[in-house]
Amino acid sequence: MCGILAPSYLNCSTVSRLYDRREDISMYDVLVCDDNKEFLKLVILLLDKYADLYQITVTGFACGQELLEYCREHKPDIVYMDIKLGEKNGMMLGKTIKAMYPKSLMIYISAYDDYYVDMVQAEPFRFIPKDAADIPGLERQLADCLEAAVRRISGREIWTFTFKRKKYHVELRKIRYYYSVARAIYIVGDLEKMPTHYYQKLDELQKDLEKLDGSFVRISKSCIVNMKYIQSVRKNKIEIDNRSLSVTAGYQERFREKYEKYWNTFI
Template structure:
């Protein structure tokens, strides 16, 4: 498992590297950890073809901050897990578009970091989980990570994929919501007709969610009776209380 650490505090990165290496070993994972001291160097590594399962990324760095770096990285890699190490309250709006996995505040709480490492490993292991469905007596499967959102369409449920294709099967969104939560808790019911993948949320207003995939945007309405629940769910996922 390849992991990147990016923080301009050299002594801090050394301590963090030791903790992450130990926690990954405790979870049965061999690791290769690369350390970067500014966002620009990290981005250049991605541009040269390097990829990482997860990145521990500081937000406030003097030379290309973590927000800018993550935006560039997301253009090259949609699936690497980004764990921010900073206070994120002032950045929540900007962070939607770079899809962070977790936030760790400084000074680091060891138990929290241990839990997040374990959750990240579990997430990476499950990223290739498949969603299986039937249509016209044939069985099909698609990677859950490639599903942008589900849409109820009369008796059909349409699966909007990240390559722009749409697949369909007979079913009810209420039943699907219960089923998908057993596999992946990062799907959010925003409307009677829409069940969206948190990983593709670019931004959110009080009444709408904007999903983005490969330069395409999908603007979906949040039903009035779900607005409070949707915001709570988004905050829970971003804050790490969902696995």
């Protein structure tokens, strides 16, 4: 017997294959190229902080030729590229890589702002001003670009919440469900040393999730669930992690519609 119960028109073996496919996790190859070795180390250090969150490996190159040789053997997913690379022009190198791998995303880094026209031809995904003096600002821009790039490549959605004035980022696929008690919203999932609750209205969270991911559905006044983790549906009860949750009146019809539509996307 398979681990999840789908609508009746899906047989058990089909559900199992679909569930396995949705759980497939691949590492994304992120490359950084800058001839300033100290800045290169800094960028790698900052990106490595997000390796687990975004499932990435980060490799650095201080020479454009070494980067190109690597790319001849390996397809990069995301490339952070300094525009001025000694004798090599970073944008020309970026054009070469894009010609080899059109789906690779190029993020250009430069202390100069007079390259915008040329960058259009180099098909940039993002541009980051080069400022090693503002490390928090640099990290924020690196992380924002990384999040956007991973979303573009994989379709994975990152949800951000704030607790005690600190922002936390988590992949929505790791969250099983939310439930509210008074003003607090509790998060059930693989949070990895993150807070298990924060403060927001559940109606506001529902709107945020609808913009990000179609996998979530509200089942009651106090609960929103990730449909990928539903193990079974019995009348007006669902089961997630062997815990029974009620689909209350007023939410049942919408739940059935979304749940059936969700499974249709995998057929």
